[in-house]
Amino acid sequence: MEIKEKIPIMTYSQYRRARKLAHQCCNYENGNCLALDDGEECVCVQSISYSLLCRWFRAAVLPLDESLEAALLHQKEQKRCTVCGQPFLPGSNRAKYCKICAAIVHRRQKTASDRKRRAACGQLETKKP
Template structure:
């Protein structure tokens, strides 16, 4: 397993607010998933350790999500070099360049097939 993302103080404060407001497993600071009603581990740790929080709660605040999760390697567009935030391994281009590249390839494919249809 890779390194877990860490937060700075400002991000950690915003994450605590998100947990109190949106986390379905948080009941007045205690985690319902833990048997003993222990405090939520995500509320006391600046490391993203809760899988539920990462998957369901954190994406609600896009700014914090992008800031925390961008610590992982970011792919760049092969044409313009802009960073690409994608969960897919097959993405090579940013949305604008992807459209231009698809149209270019369609044009080439159709031009190559055109002589066969002109007979």
């Protein structure tokens, strides 16, 4: 994944989440980066920086946290969920909800549709003879 724009700067909460993710990187060992190791230990730059410097982290580790990836890499492409207000990457131009809220809203809409259909055909009689 190539980023042709400037390197995104993280807020403190995003930095904390990225730092936790850095521990899951395969090149991370006791605070040091194995990819930068040339015989002498080198501190993992992603765990101490407020910007996305490590290409390996950006390509392999950041996708583990979809919301953080969307917030940092896809700022112009993301929308806000109409239910919870969280930013998300839409799958189409009609998307209004994040994945979690979409499932809940779909369930509610299906229930309301089924109720309306049953009431129209007389299955839900309110008065009994």
